[in-house]
Amino acid sequence: MADEVILEYLHMEIISQFYRSCEKSDQDQCIAKLESLGFRIGQSLVERFTKESPRFKDELDTMKFICKDFWNYVYKKQIDNLRTNHQGVYVLQDNKFRFLTQMSNGKQFMEAAPKFLALPCGMIRGALSNLGVNCVVTAEVSAMPACKFQIQIQRA
Amino acid sequence: MSRQGTRGVDLRKVNGELFSLTYGALVAQLLKDYEDDEEVNKQLEKMGYNIGVRLIEDFLARSNVGRCNDFRETADVISKLAFKMYLGIQPVVSNWSAAGDEFSLLIENNPLTDFVELPPGHSQLNFSNILCGVLKAALEMVQMEVDVRFVQDTLKGDNITEIRLKFVKRLEDAVPVGED
Amino acid sequence: MAVCVAVIAKENYPLFIKTIPTDNELKFYYTVHTSLDVVEEKISSVGKNTNELRELYLGLLYPTEDYKVYGYVTNTKVKFVIVVESINSSLRDNEIRSMFRKLHNAYVDMVCNPFYTPGENITSQKFENVVMSMMHD
Numbered sequence: 001m002a003d004e005v006i007l008e009y010l011h012m013e014i015i016s017q018f019y020r021s022c023e024k025s026d027q028d029q030c031i032a033k034l035e036s037l038g039f040r041i042g043q044s045l046v047e048r049f050t051k052e053s054p055r056f057k058d059e060l061d062t063m064k065f066i067c068k069d070f071w072n073y074v075y076k077k078q079i080d081n082l083r084t085n086h087q088g089v090y091v092l093q094d095n096k097f098r099f100l101t102q103m104s105n106g107k108q109f110m111e112a113a114p115k116f117l118a119l120p121c122g123m124i125r126g127a128l129s130n131l132g133v134n135c136v137v138t139a140e141v142s143a144m145p146a147c148k149f150q151i152q153i154q155r156a
Numbered sequence: 157m158s159r160q161g162t163r164g165v166d167l168r169k170v171n172g173e174l175f176s177l178t179y180g181a182l183v184a185q186l187l188k189d190y191e192d193d194e195e196v197n198k199q200l201e202k203m204g205y206n207i208g209v210r211l212i213e214d215f216l217a218r219s220n221v222g223r224c225n226d227f228r229e230t231a232d233v234i235s236k237l238a239f240k241m242y243l244g245i246q247p248v249v250s251n252w253s254a255a256g257d258e259f260s261l262l263i264e265n266n267p268l269t270d271f272v273e274l275p276p277g278h279s280q281l282n283f284s285n286i287l288c289g290v291l292k293a294a295l296e297m298v299q300m301e302v303d304v305r306f307v308q309d310t311l312k313g314d315n316i317t318e319i320r321l322k323f324v325k326r327l328e329d330a331v332p333v334g335e336d
Numbered sequence: 337m338a339v340c341v342a343v344i345a346k347e348n349y350p351l352f353i354k355t356i357p358t359d360n361e362l363k364f365y366y367t368v369h370t371s372l373d374v375v376e377e378k379i380s381s382v383g384k385n386t387n388e389l390r391e392l393y394l395g396l397l398y399p400t401e402d403y404k405v406y407g408y409v410t411n412t413k414v415k416f417v418i419v420v421e422s423i424n425s426s427l428r429d430n431e432i433r434s435m436f437r438k439l440h441n442a443y444v445d446m447v448c449n450p451f452y453t454p455g456e457n458i459t460s461q462k463f464e465n466v467v468m469s470m471m472h473d
Contacts, residue, residue, distance in 0.1 A: 003171045005214055006242045009207045010175065014182055017203050021189070033185065040181045041174070044271075044448040048173065050411035051444055055379075055390035073170045130412045130454065132346060173448075180450030271448035273460055 011099065015115050031118045038122020039129070046127035049073055059153070062131050063090055070127060088153035093146070100145035113141045124149060172244065176270045183283055193280035200282070204289020212294040215241070223298075227323050228252075230300070231259050234291065234321075243267050247319075263317040266310070274311050282306040287319060299327040337427070338435065339403070340364040340419035341467045343443065345455060346412070348372055352458035354467050367405060368417050371397045375407045375415050392440070393433055408436040414443070418470075435470055442466035 018030045067079035081093040117139040125137045134154045224230040231249045247261040268284045288304040295302045301324040308314035343352040355364045374397040394407040408416040446463045
């Protein structure tokens with residue numbers, strides 16, 4: 001789809017722009033900025049996506065919504081595997097993550113993965129935060145293009 | 157039939173919304189970073205330029221269009237094919253100069269500004285300025301130097317959004333244009 | 337139609353409140369404030385009965401002598417409160433529902449404005465216009 005191309009190009013260019021405009025020593029700040037951009041997008045998206053949904057029952061219900069509906073709307077597929085330790089940690093596995101499918105499995109790509117995953121992580125955190133679930137989201141790539149997102153719930 | 161999500165969300169619309177929301181978040185972030193409308197315009201154009209350089213390849217591969225014979229044909233391809241393909245809209249080509257080297261794209265429903273309400277005090281900001289960069293770069297890649305700029309924007313209360321394109325010169329073949 | 341429309345943040349502070357021109361705005365503020373307890377009660381009572389439909393529309397929160405107060409909660413825990421005059425008894429349930437739907441759509445679009453920061457007071461002109469249309473119809 002052509003409209004998916006421009007989204008991908010835009011995402012790549014946002015990453016380059018942020019890295020161009022920040023000091024070499026300040027890579028963390030770029031990641032943080034990408035994450036916060038994603039956060040704001042996630043907040044808006046979830047507001048749209050849940051307009052017609054019945055109210056969520058509990059945290060697990062909310063998490064299932066992220067894995068099925070949210071993922072489906074944004075990435076056109078569902079999460080392949082959801083695990084939880086029932087103590088506030090959820091691990092979402094996507095075996096073919098859209099923003100990684102273009103990349104090869106080399107070492108240099110693995111090192112670049114964090115900057116491609118910062119915005120998607122922020123989107124999850126923004127979506128959940130707006131649904132009343134505060135959390136920290138991190139991502140981990142073991143073999144391209146599979147990706148694991150770990151969600152750690154922050155209890156007040 | 158439109159594809160409907162399980163909870164009443166139109167999947168076809170989501171891509172467009174995701175794009176608008178991502179772009180909007182970017183512009184808001186740039187305004188925070190640079191605190192200056194003109195500088196944000198410049199950054200957006202630069203980003204558009206970098207996207208345009210790549211997007212033209214994708215466009216030529218998908219659309220199968222050959223070399224345009226004149227600027228009028230170019231205008232048609234931009235509106236009827238390129239805008240339609242990537243943004244789902246078809247701007248009206250109008251306001252040709254007598255010499256045929258200048259025209260306007262009139263955009264009625266700019267998807268980039270779907271949800272946007274500009275905060276007060278940003279009269280210099282061209283919110284969708286990325287489009288100018290994309291057009292400029294894409295045309296440069298097919299050997300046309302064209303001046304592209306916003307002249308009207310519904311976000312600022314104008315009745316229509318208007319992008320003006322002015323043909324400057326034909327570029328030599330096979331001379332790659334430097335980035336930035 | 338409506339005499340007062342309010343949007344309340346997840347943390348229960350007002351994001352937006354509009355009343356018809358009146359000498360007694362405070363009365364409406366008080367009405368809205370009181371209604372929040374009923375909203376909380378309705379939300380938290382959910383889940384005990386799993387078959388219950390967990391609708392966003394919460395229905396009539398409570399009637400006073402002069403007014404009827406209706407509530408609605410989004411999945412993002414933002415509450416909408418609409419106050420109508422009791423005399424306006426011709427208003428049917430589905431009309432109230434459609435007012436909330438309109439308000440919800442306007443709210444969602446407002447949140448999607450990249451220059452709005454969620455949790456801040458709502459100053460959007462577009463949003464206000466939708467609310468005004470609900471108060472003048």
